[in-house]
Amino acid sequence: MEEWVGYKWHEYITRQALGEFPEHAVYLKDEARSLGIVFRAFGGDPALSLVTAEPRHFRLRRRFLHKIAGTHRKFELAWRDEQNLRLPEKVAKFPSKRLNRELYIWLAALAANPAPADSDWFTGNQALVQDVIARWPGLERVYQRLVKQVLRRRPDPEGLSAEEAVREQAIRQALIHPGSVAALPAAGTDPWPVILWLYPALEQGKANGPVTGDEDTQSSPGGLTKKNKRHQAERVEAFDRDQGLMIFRLESLFSWTEFIPVDRAGDDTKEEDAEAVADDMDMISVSNDRKETSSSIKFDLDLPSEEHDDLRLGPGIHLPEWDWRSQSYREAFCCVQPMLAKNAEPAELPEALRRPAKRLQRQFSALKPLKQWHKRQLDGDELDLDACLEREVQNRRGQGAIDQKLFRRCQQSQRDLACLVLADVSLSTETYINNQQRVIDIARDGLQLLSEALQASRDPFALFAFSSRRRDYVRFHHLKGFDETYTSTIRGRIQALEPGFYTRMGAAIRQATKLLGARHEQQKVLLLLTDGKPNDLDLYEGRYGIEDTRMAVQEAIKAGLTPFCVTIDDEASEYLPYVFGSHNYVVIRDPAQLPLQLPKLYLNLTQ
Structure with missing residues (x-):
């Protein structure tokens, strides 16, 4: 009470x-x-x-x-x-x-x-x-x-x-009367806040030493991003837990301003309201005290050993990166490393995908090249019997002008386009959807169903996947080249895909642009599958990554390509219109529907 x-x-x-x-x-x-x-x-x-x-x-x-x-x-x-x-x-x-x-x-x-x-x-x-x-x-x-x-x-x-x-x-x-007062008179306190005006940007406080950690970003129910919420901070050597009987200051009874040991490096905290407490704290103290979690095993996103990693195809490809702050390229700044799955075994299409695959094959088979005979040609593959018979009739009647087009020619009616599918396999694809299926599993199913459909249409296509760990190691997984036939070997490579590291999207798009730009088809589609924003460890966050990705998309457009992004990120509408354009992306609200929606999107994009 x-x-x-x-x-x-x-x-x-x-x-x-x-x-x-x-x-x-x-x-x-x-x-x-x-x-x-x-x-x-x-x-x-x-x-x-x-x-x-x-x-x-x-x-x-x-x-x-x-x-x-x-x-x-x-x-x-x-x-x-x-x-x-x-x-x-x-x-x-x-x-x-x-x-x-x-x-x-x-x-x-x-x-x-x-x-x-x-x-x-x-x-x-x-x-x-x-x-x-x-x-x-x-x-x-x-x-x-x-x-x-x-x-x-x-x-x-x-x-x-x-x-x-x-x-x-x-x-x-x-x-x-805006503009009528030249200067603000001084006083001993701060002026009462003016909610109708903009205030200067807050400068991030400097602690006594560097404090490392990821930039917190989370989604609110309305799709608004709450991030970069900064607090005053101090660095302390360690938190002394042996404080005797007086474990708190009485004058701080109505305040959250206490030292709460939140282990930033671990995920084993039991504080359910830690975020609310942190929002109310005036000062957050950071220390290197590891006593509580010294028995826990911590893992870093480190590279696998050579013997357990995929095969490297060549020494790597150096590509530029756009720095929006200087409005210039950093030449040969990123290294894209083509990879090929080492232990991928040939595999058949999973049982759950066979029925939708057959339906898609029937639908896409209507797009494959058909033979069409063009009659009454001056030259061709064989004689046009109807034209020859009509000429003989005209000759016997003694008509003056006699048609000389006596041949017919067979031509293939085909769609002059090529498609390269680029899939994001960063660590975020390890996330489960409704505690049932991982994002990477959904992406695999989508790649396989789309491949089955494109094989039936005989449209030339290639499949690649990417992840990154800083600028000098952008992994570019080779799944299927344009000159390869879609077989059980390709299915095995797709099924061997596993979540990787981070998402340096700009470098991957530039490499895909080079491969697709070498094709001779008139229409070239670059289809990107992703689940989030571009990011990496070395400053490839926020606006830097978005601006570089946008510049890579602009380069693809200038090369004659049609870039299109398919994402399951609920916040995509905040940045994708700026990166790809308002009509060159789509958000799949129900990620489980991605495998079935992907072929339909391809049809709408290429018809």
Whole structure:
């Protein structure tokens, strides 16, 4: 009972202190898709990802109620950097869902415009507001409505000190008439946050030493990416567990700011709410203390030994990589290593795939080359009996003009196209779908069914798979070349595929472009199967990997190829339109349907 009363009291005090309207809250996860469209429609950089903003600290003169509730120390505010546009996770500042949604739209429009050069936060935001309203006059009414609501909820200058009152008046004047205030007056505390403006990008705090680890990325139910959520950090030597009887500080009873030993290198933590605790912590401490997990065996993604690895075909192929930061290529930066399965045994088609394979073979056999006889030709393979008989009749009747086209010619009517299928076999394909089937198993079935169909249509095709471990080792698995017949040997190579390492997609696409570009067919299709974003260990994350992949796709298009991506990634709509174009990709919502959907996609793409 006491715990319930305490919880209700905390809930009431916090709600009163925040001054928000939770019943009218609008969440970024629900608005992410439409906001992404709005951001790009206003001219925003299509390479930026829409993510949630982490709270930043402010030194404010808080009211008594704020101090009791422990609120108004951190605020989620909008800002952008070279890779992301960051917006608050929810907006509940106004007593209307329409107004809260309009705040999201206004911030997206503001972030879509380039910030004025050589200007500080205060004058820069005023100039940015003026520019947005000048370019999009329809937003002026939205801005005025938001300003009216914001001014009601800002501190009253009469209740502030003299310096703070002057500064608050300057901010109010700048909101009402952007560009009318040249500088922000100084005061002893931070100014109350302006939710209608963009804030400078947060710089990642520096610890006492390097802290390694993967960049956390996870999906929320609405498809919004919550990543790069940074905290203040410190490095400590070790956590002393022998603290005697006093195992916590009494003054920290209402705070999560305690040392919680979260083992970053292991997956055996028992803290179910560790993520929620970490989000609430002001300081995260990192140490090299391995006492708790010293008995656990840890594995790294290391390369297999030569005797257990696949065969290497040649010394490797050096390819360039695009660096979007310098807007230039890094020549011979990546090494693509062709591989051939060493222990792959010839295999037959699995029993579960035989019935759909026969159905696809009947459907695709209608596409195979057919013999067509062209009659009444000047020359050809044999005489056209009908034309010869008609000429004899004309000759006996004594008609003047006699047709000389007395032959017929046989020609093959065939589709002039070639297809190269490139499959992503990175470590993420080890994931199980509905605890039944791995992604790699689904990909294998899809490759086999598509191969059975293409063999029936007699379209030239090749199969390759790839994974990577840094730039100097991009594994390019040879499954079937254009000059090879689809046999049990090829099926064995497909069935021998196993999850590999990471996804350096740009290098793999460039190598596939070279192979497919050497074909003489008029239509050349590069079909990519993947389950996630491009990534690797050596900075091939985020925008760097996306920009390199996009440049590789552009190179393929310039070479006369038709790149098309098939993915099962739920977040693909956030980045694939930028990488492949809005009509050159498809997301398979139910991964189990990939094997059956893949041949249909090929038909739609090539007919």
